[in-house]
Amino acid sequence: xxxxxxxxxxxxxxxxxxxxxxxxxxxxxxxxxxxxxxxxxxxxxxxxxxxxxxxxxxxxxxxxxxxxxxxxxxxxxxxxxxxxxxxxxxxxxxxxxxxxxxxxxxxxxxxxxxxxxxxxxxxxxxxxxxxxxxxxxxxxxxxxxxxxxxxxxxxxxxxxxxxxxxxxxxxxxxxxxxxxxxxxxxxxxxxxxxxxxxxxxxxxxxxxxxxxxxxxxxxxxxxxxxxxxxxxxxxxxxxxxxxxxxxxxxxxxxxxxxxxxxxxxxxxxxxxxxxxxxxxxxxxxxxxxxxxxxxxxxxxxxxxxxxxxxxxxxxxxxxxxxxxxxxxxxxxxxxxxxxxxxxxxxx
Amino acid sequence: xxxxxxxxxxxxxxxxxxxxxxxxxxxxxxxxxxxxxxxxxxxxxxxxxxxxxxxxxxxxxxxxxxxxxxxxxxxxxxxxxxxxxxxxxxxxxxxxxxxxxxxxxxxxxxxxxxxxxxxxxxxxxxxxxxxxxxxxxxxxxxxxxxxxxxxxxxxxxxxxxxxxxxxxxxxxxxxxxxxxxxxxxxxxxxxxxxxxxxxxxxx
Numbered sequence: 001x002x003x004x005x006x007x008x009x010x011x012x013x014x015x016x017x018x019x020x021x022x023x024x025x026x027x028x029x030x031x032x033x034x035x036x037x038x039x040x041x042x043x044x045x046x047x048x049x050x051x052x053x054x055x056x057x058x059x060x061x062x063x064x065x066x067x068x069x070x071x072x073x074x075x076x077x078x079x080x081x082x083x084x085x086x087x088x089x090x091x092x093x094x095x096x097x098x099x100x101x102x103x104x105x106x107x108x109x110x111x112x113x114x115x116x117x118x119x120x121x122x123x124x125x126x127x128x129x130x131x132x133x134x135x136x137x138x139x140x141x142x143x144x145x146x147x148x149x150x151x152x153x154x155x156x157x158x159x160x161x162x163x164x165x166x167x168x169x170x171x172x173x174x175x176x177x178x179x180x181x182x183x184x185x186x187x188x189x190x191x192x193x194x195x196x197x198x199x200x201x202x203x204x205x206x207x208x209x210x211x212x213x214x215x216x217x218x219x220x221x222x223x224x225x226x227x228x229x230x231x232x233x234x235x236x237x238x239x240x241x242x243x244x245x246x247x248x249x250x251x252x253x254x255x256x257x258x259x260x261x262x263x264x265x266x267x268x269x270x271x272x273x274x275x276x277x278x279x280x281x282x283x284x285x286x287x288x289x290x291x292x293x294x295x296x297x298x299x300x301x302x303x304x305x306x307x308x309x310x311x312x313x314x315x316x317x318x319x320x321x322x323x324x325x326x327x328x329x330x331x332x333x334x335x336x337x338x339x340x341x342x343x344x345x346x347x
Numbered sequence: 348x349x350x351x352x353x354x355x356x357x358x359x360x361x362x363x364x365x366x367x368x369x370x371x372x373x374x375x376x377x378x379x380x381x382x383x384x385x386x387x388x389x390x391x392x393x394x395x396x397x398x399x400x401x402x403x404x405x406x407x408x409x410x411x412x413x414x415x416x417x418x419x420x421x422x423x424x425x426x427x428x429x430x431x432x433x434x435x436x437x438x439x440x441x442x443x444x445x446x447x448x449x450x451x452x453x454x455x456x457x458x459x460x461x462x463x464x465x466x467x468x469x470x471x472x473x474x475x476x477x478x479x480x481x482x483x484x485x486x487x488x489x490x491x492x493x494x495x496x497x498x499x500x501x502x503x504x505x506x507x508x509x510x511x512x513x514x515x516x517x518x519x520x521x522x523x524x525x526x527x528x529x530x531x532x533x534x535x536x537x538x539x540x541x542x543x544x545x546x547x548x549x550x
Contacts (some may be wrong), residue, residue, distance in 0.1 A: 152418070
């Protein structure tokens with residue numbers, strides 16, 4: 001598509017317009033997906049609690065998220081008089097933007113990626129490390145004590161879990177031999193004896209897949225690690241002072257991040273757009289459908305955990321991050337690199 | 348065209364954000380301007396084709412260092428009057444450092460312009476067709492392996508030093524031993540006795 005536009009509109013402008021359109025092609029369905037995934041989350045959660053969940057607006061309550069969106073849109077934006085106005089308004093925008101920009105490097109199929117850069121995984125790490133700013137700024141700019149506590153918790157939590165996520169990503173990169181996400185997906189093709197697609201099927205990498213899944217929950221502040229918005233202690237955490245659209249942006253950003261983490265789990269460990277088994281008839285189904293099925297499967301796990309696991313205590317969270325995951329993933333990096341050294345490069 | 352626009356955008360924003368870091372009244376705003384400066388510096392790195400350095404700059408400085416910085420600054424109770432009183436006293440010293448830096452920059456650029464620093468004579472000429480992660484890896488893990496490991500050792504020592512200096516072993520705290528808690532079975536804690544009525548319990 002970029003080439004087509006460049007033929008008609010010249011190199012620079014054609015590239016610019018094509019990229020803009022591609023961004024919209026990703027971002028708009030993503031917003032729709034976020035709306036539907038919020039509905040799915042509530043339905044799954046309700047089913048686990050033997051309730052019906054949203055069932056009034058539209059058939060099976062399908063339009064509930066849109067009704068909520070409209071309601072929030074029509075509310076008044078309230079800015080506390082003691083708040084730091086500029087930062088108070090920028091904070092939700094940062095959260096929302098960061099949740100969107102990371103999707104630029106996620107491959108939806110062979111060649112279906114907006115930015116096929118060779119440091120794709122580092123870009124994801126960089127973008128996800130920016131996510132914490134929206135929360136810290138929201139907490140600080142609100143000038144209120146509970147949001148501030150929440151911001152402090154969020155900062156410590158996200159920085160802690162990023163360390164073990166980094167090590168997990170290193171094991172994947174070691175095995176795939178590239179930082180490019182499309183390259184990582186292709187490296188998983190026929191991973192075990194040419195039968196299954198996905199690093200997660202490898203017994204040496206499966207523990208890392210589990211560590212990554214749990215760290216992803218901590219990184220997105222989903223239950224059981226949702227200490228930043230623990231309602232029994234902190235009202236609503238960093239969102240306490242927010243209303244109307246500024247609150248909605250946090251909401252959308254949060255679910256955008258959850259979806260992104262599900263997509264990353266699928267892409268890094270479970271073969272991304274490839275079917276789970278390397279068998280020709282399965283390739284008839286388009287890759288993007290496989291990716292969506294995997295993303296939804298992980299989202300179901302996220303919802304499941306949210307519905308069933310009680311919230312961690314803060315010191316337990318820190319213990320898990322620093323005393324369990326960090327040493328474990330560090331040792332695993334040694335193990336994987338040692339194994340690869342022996343098998344791939346000779347002793 | 349778009350590269351030129353991007354360069355001037357990033358360059359102007361780096362300088363503006365740097366200036367605002369110094370002049371901002373609120374220390375939290377200062378840190379945020381500093382973060383913007385880091386970010387735009389990463390943009391400049393991208394423009395010269397050093398995408399690995401750019402990403403590292405964002406991950407390490409923006410994602411970790413500046414977060415902790417912000418964390419500390421947010422919790423500090425800073426007295427602005429005291430800060431301004433110090434300004435006049437440290438001004439000559441600051442100007443001196445600035446003058447030295449300026450002179451060094453002029454010398455460096457002058458020496459570069461004068462020629463004689465052929466790029467091929469540098470320690471490791473970067474191959475242009477390799478992604479720069481590969482290029483850096485090939486240099487760091489072969490030619491500069493010992494220097495690289497020494498740098499890692501220095502960081503390790505610094506880390507242990509920081510932990511030793513700040514660690515306070517407080518007596519009388521009862522820390523939780525999770526393994527022991529998980530190993531504990533009902534039999535260890537609970538005893539069912541068929542107690543005859545009217546007799547005391549022996550513990």
